[in-house]
Amino acid sequence: MTFEDSQMLLFDQPAAPARRLATDELLAGIEAFDEFGARTVRDELTVAGHGTVPVFINEFWTAGQRQASRLHEISYRACFKPQLPRFFIERLTGPGDVVYDPFSGRGTTAIEAALLGRIPWAADINPLSRMLAEPRLHPVDLAGVVRRIEAVDFQRQVDCPEELLVFYHPETLQEICALRAFLHERSASPEWDPVDGWIRMVATNRLTGHSPGFFSVYTLPPNQATSVTAQKRINAKRNQTPPRRDVPELIRRKARKLMKERTAAESQNLRAAAARARFVTGSADATPELPDASVDLVVTSPPFLNAVDYRLDNWLRGWFCGIETDQLPIWQISSLEKWEAAMERVFIELRRLLKPGGLVAFEVGEVRHGEIRLEEHVAGAAHRAGLTPLAVLINAQEFTKTSNCWGVSNQLRGTNTNRISLLRKSGQG
Numbered sequence: 244m245t246f247e248d249s250q251m252l253l254f255d256q257p258a259a260p261a262r263r264l265a266t267d268e269l270l271a272g273i274e275a276f277d278e279f280g281a282r283t284v285r286d287e288l289t290v291a292g293h294g295t296v297p298v299f300i301n302e303f304w305t306a307g308q309r310q311a312s313r314l315h316e317i318s319y320r321a322c323f324k325p326q327l328p329r330f331f332i333e334r335l336t337g338p339g340d341v342v343y344d345p346f347s348g349r350g351t352t353a354i355e356a357a358l359l360g361r362i363p364w365a366a367d368i369n370p371l372s373r374m375l376a377e378p379r380l381h382p383v384d385l386a387g388v389v390r391r392i393e394a395v396d397f398q399r400q401v402d403c404p405e406e407l408l409v410f411y412h413p414e415t416l417q418e419i420c421a422l423r424a425f426l427h428e429r430s431a432s433p434e435w436d437p438v439d440g441w442i443r444m445v446a447t448n449r450l451t452g453h454s455p456g457f458f459s460v461y462t463l464p465p466n467q468a469t470s471v472t473a474q475k476r477i478n479a480k481r482n483q484t485p486p487r488r489d490v491p492e493l494i495r496r497k498a499r500k501l502m503k504e505r506t507a508a509e510s511q512n513l514r515a516a517a518a519r520a521r522f523v524t525g526s527a528d529a530t531p532e533l534p535d536a537s538v539d540l541v542v543t544s545p546p547f548l549n550a551v552d553y554r555l556d557n558w559l560r561g562w563f564c565g566i567e568t569d570q571l572p573i574w575q576i577s578s579l580e581k582w583e584a585a586m587e588r589v590f591i592e593l594r595r596l597l598k599p600g601g602l603v604a605f606e607v608g609e610v611r612h613g614e615i616r617l618e619e620h621v622a623g624a625a626h627r628a629g630l631t632p633l634a635v636l637i638n639a640q641e642f643t644k645t646s647n648c649w650g651v652s653n654q655l656r657g658t659n660t661n662r663i664s665l666l667r668k669s670g671q672g
Contacts, residue, residue, distance in 0.1 A: 279305070347522075360515070388495065
């Protein structure tokens with residue numbers, strides 16, 4: 244029996260019922276939760292046409308930045324922490340169950356599901372999502388990454404956009420452009436393999452940031468790229484010029500960190516998951532590639548109205564990966580009514596995909612200074628789509644590194660709590 248065959252058998256075993264909690268047991272456990280020293284506070288939310296659902300408020304998973312697999316250390320705007328999907332995956336699924344995220348982003352749910360021995364499915368309208376998530380399902384060794392990097396002619400003369408010199412030293416930009424050309428050529432050939440995917444993922448993640456570990460001069464946090472004009476202002480204000488960065492060395496360094504502390508069992512789970520993972524590049528409300536009644540659990544977070552401009556934030560990553568982000572039909576919805584209608588379409592599609600009794604953990608945050616509680620609109624849209632609202636979990640924590648970086652007070656501005664609507668597909672269809 245080959246290694247791959249043995250791992251497929253892992254997924255072919257019946258899911259362990261002991262790892263799944265019945266809905267009533269889950270809600271009782273949430274209400275009694277006190278793992279971080281505080282008891283859960285209970286409230287209620289009224290859903291039109293449905294009645295009331297319980298609201299549970301506590302710190303349900305740690306606020307620690309580094310208490311998860313290092314594989315998650317790929318930055319993306321407005322991503323949630325891996326502890327969020329883990330909380331639900333561990334309680335509501337067993338090994339071999341399908342866990343799906345229709346707004347995949349950097350792939351947090353998919354990676355966490357794979358690490359836990361579940362089958363990850365993911366969808367996102369931006370092809371960048373798959374480029375950042377799928378390589379991490381394929382454990383590669385650092386020696387292979389180093390050999391492939393050594394095969395790149397970083398002195399190759401290729402066209403480079405001069406406007407990017409506001410971010411990069413001329414020699415650094417030359418190396419970035421040479422690597423970009425190398426990867427584009429590999430991706431169009433049969434030679435492309437998981438090592439190439441790893442290098443593209445890591446390089447994409449290193450394009451901009453605010454420490455010497457990135458290719459760029461000091462700029463915005465690594466989950467977003469400012470415009471050329473704005474970077475000129477930053478450079479002038481800080482009296483800075485882009486320093487020389489060693490592109491191949493920074494890729495090696497970041498790859499080494501991502502691979503650090505991964506156990507043999509996690510590597511086995513990742514390989515097994517990769518064989519049955521599905522990545523769809525498309526809209527969350529229309530995924531005909533995925534079959535009916537096939538998903539056990541959905542854990543996801545949609546765009547919070549137009550709070551984040553994913554096109555603008557990813558423009559530089561798009562350039563490196565050959566994606567025209569300004570042409571992507573990414574939802575930028577300012578109207579609450581239109582947002583709720585879009586979520587209803589998503590829930591109709593999720594109801595099609597879920598197995599009877601399947602569950603959805605749908606995370607939203609506070610927007611517009613906390614004046615809008617999106618979870619109230621989620622519950623109504625889900626009910627109209629045929630899903631049953633079960634509860635709302637509000638995970639209240641200290642503010643994060645990002646909000647500190649922006650000088651944002653957690654109690655006054657921004658998205659400061661995870662607000663998860665727990666929904667169920669009832670009946671037989």
